Amino acid sequence: MRKIAILAFVVVSIVTTNACRKEKSQQQDQVTYNPTAMTVDVPAYVKNYVGDMKHPDNNPLTVEGVALGRKLFYEKMLSDNMTMSCATCHKQENAFDDPRAFSEGTNGALGDRNAMAIINLAWNTAFFWDGRRATLEEQAHDPVTNPIEMANTWPEVVKRLQNTNTYPDLFYKAFGTKTIDSNLVVKAIAQFERTFVSYNSRFDKYFHKGDSTALTQQEKNGLAIFKGKGMCNNCHLMNTQLSDNVFRNNGLDVNPKDAGLMKFTGLQSDRGKFKVPTLRNIAKTAPYMHDSRFATLEEVVEFYSEKVQQSSPNIDEHMPDYGSGLKLAKQEKTDLIAFLHTLTDQDFLTNLAFSEPK
Ligand code: HEC
Numbered sequence: 001m002r003k004i005a006i007l008a009f010v011v012v013s014i015v016t017t018n019a020c021r022k023e024k025s026q027q028q029d030q031v032t033y034n035p036t037a038m039t040v041d042v043p044a045y046v047k048n049y050v051g052d053m054k055h056p057d058n059n060p061l062t063v064e065g066v067a068l069g070r071k072l073f074y075e076k077m078l079s080d081n082m083t084m085s086c087a088t089c090h091k092q093e094n095a096f097d098d099p100r101a102f103s104e105g106t107n108g109a110l111g112d113r114n115a116m117a118i119i120n121l122a123w124n125t126a127f128f129w130d131g132r133r134a135t136l137e138e139q140a141h142d143p144v145t146n147p148i149e150m151a152n153t154w155p156e157v158v159k160r161l162q163n164t165n166t167y168p169d170l171f172y173k174a175f176g177t178k179t180i181d182s183n184l185v186v187k188a189i190a191q192f193e194r195t196f197v198s199y200n201s202r203f204d205k206y207f208h209k210g211d212s213t214a215l216t217q218q219e220k221n222g223l224a225i226f227k228g229k230g231m232c233n234n235c236h237l238m239n240t241q242l243s244d245n246v247f248r249n250n251g252l253d254v255n256p257k258d259a260g261l262m263k264f265t266g267l268q269s270d271r272g273k274f275k276v277p278t279l280r281n282i283a284k285t286a287p288y289m290h291d292s293r294f295a296t297l298e299e300v301v302e303f304y305s306e307k308v309q310q311s312s313p314n315i316d317e318h319m320p321d322y323g324s325g326l327k328l329a330k331q332e333k334t335d336l337i338a339f340l341h342t343l344t345d346q347d348f349l350t351n352l353a354f355s356e357p358k
């Protein structure tokens with residue numbers, strides 16, 4: 001990258017010393033390709049558990065790439081009738097989830113799954129409830145052309161962006177070319193999404209950063225249930241992500257309407273399995289489960305406590321321990337819910353770097 005940057009600098013110097021050029025083209029040529037490598041601060045314990053933040057070899061984070069991705073994430077030109085951006089369904093105040101049970105596409109059509117939060121996904125290797133995409137880049141291709149989401153075509157998106165005064169220069173700064181294509185659009189968006197890290201909840205302060213006063217006694221009791229009697233920690237790992245990034249069936253239904261992972265793999269043995277979602281900022285991402293069946297955390301806890309369906313196909317190996325439910329006492333349920341609220345990270349929800357650019 002350094003070589004390219006130097007080369008770009010030389011080219012620009014030659015061009016700008018050419019005094020005969022017209023003022024307008026000189027202004028354009030001042031845009032340089034000199035991307036600045038960017039790293040996102042994550043606490044040491046995160047690296048200890050899940051290693052360094054990952055990205056495809058051909059898409060490292062740069063300041064310019066992330067800035068472009070931020071603009072594109074909020075860009076309504078991506079949708080057919082210019083009314084919808086990624087952020088329409090992924091709202092920062094909801095940890096980039098959609099408070100609606102089912103998101104509505106530009107033509108009013110409803111999807112049949114709850115949108116997903118976008119938190120700490122840089123370490124993930126499978127996306128969507130059924131894991132059908134392997135990278136954030138691949139994932140970002142889909143909503144643009146999905147008929148019940150942005151309902152657009154990539155050639156149309158590229159044409160619109162190319163015809164603006166701003167985007168060609170921004171792509172040049174980020175990727176060294178003014179010729180926009182869909183791959184560069186999704187690369188920039190993926191870079192921006194990789195910066196969404198959330199490690200500053202009260203839970204982090206208490207559990208990972210050693211601040212014993214960060215939780216109240218009730219919240220500590222709830223944490224004890226989470227990792228003890230409740231066995232939540234079997235799948236929503238306490239390490240750093242509150243998920244193990246695996247597809248599992250937590251026993252919602254005897255006859256799952258949505259085949260989940262099986263939709264992608266075609267295997268009967270995957271029927272009813274869904275991505276274990278992170279519980280970070282969970283108090284902000286209602287409604288819950290892939291089909292939004294639960295409106296509140298009270299309902300979720302009620303399910304794990306009383307309503308686990310052991311005859312659900314491919315039920316996870318951890319669920320038999322639940323029997324027909326954990327049968328938590330009323331106080332235990334309240335404590336567990338209090339603990340789940342400590343996973344909220346206000347800094348993440350209000351970080352201006354993630355907000356719509358001015
Ligand atoms: C109309 C609403 C809607 C729009 C617009 C939308 N999404 Fe989504 N998003 C969803 C839904 C619903 C899911 C879950 C779908 C599924 O699993 O089948 C999802 C899933 C995701 C995931 C997977 C998260 C995970 O943990 O696996 C990511 C990442 C994501 N969207 C990013 C984006 C980006 C980037 C854009 C813009 C290019 C976008 N979304 C536009 C509704 C939307």
Ligand code: HEC
Nearest residue numbers: 230232234235248250274276277288289290300304316318
């Ligand atoms: C066997 C693994 C497993 C165990 C144990 C488990 N969960 Fe889950 N959890 C999942 C899976 C898988 C999903 C997504 C299921 C779906 O949507 O179909 C989920 C979803 C959730 C959701 C909804 C998340 C969202 O974004 O919609 C919450 C909240 C939750 N679990 C809390 C808990 C709590 C609290 C416990 C302990 C009482 C627990 N879980 C135990 C696997 C597990």
